Amino acid sequence: MKNILWNDWRNVYKEGINAIYGHKGIINSILKDSDVKISFIVAVFNIEVFVSECIESLIHQTYKNIEIILIDDGSTxxxxxxxxxxxxxxxxxxxIHQKNMGLSEARNTGCVMLQVII
Structure with a gap:
């Protein structure tokens, strides 16, 4: 199984999976293969007002072979x-829950978790 990491969830959050399909045409042809798994890493810190909408937008994509790794970066x-x-x-x-270490470390944690799966 192939695995694609899509770290910039902001584009996906705003435009849905079409943001990925249209991304410079690179990923478009890869996604035709249903064995491709797309991994979304979402850093979360004190966004209870927005986090449900973000997650909902990801889980309701038309492309279903995805995983969503949520890194709770010490939210209070x-x-x-x-x-x-x-x-x-x-x-x-x-x-994944961790103490607050900042956006970059939260994303790094997500990447480590992704590598553990592969």
């Missing part, structure tokens, strides 16, 4: 709990 609001709820309902969603 309900963001981590919301992430856990989605992970318990959808096997494509995983939540």
């Amino acid at each position: 609001d309900n963001s981590g709990k919301i992430c856990n709820q989605y992970a318990s309902k959808d096997s494509r969603v995983r939540t």
Whole structure:
């Protein structure tokens, strides 16, 4: 199985999977193969107001062979709990909790988790 990492969720959040399909035509041909798994790494820190909408936009894509790795970067609001709820309902969603280390470290944690799977 091939695996593609898509780290910039902001484009996906705004435009859906079409943002990936149209990304300079590079990924477009790869996605025709249903064995390709796309991994989304989402850094989460105190965004309980927005996190559900973000996750919903990812899990309801037309392309279903995806995984969503949510990195709760030490949130002090309900963001981590919301992430856990989605992970318990959808096997494509995983939540990792860590102490607050910043956006870059949260993304790095997601990349490490992705490499563990491969």
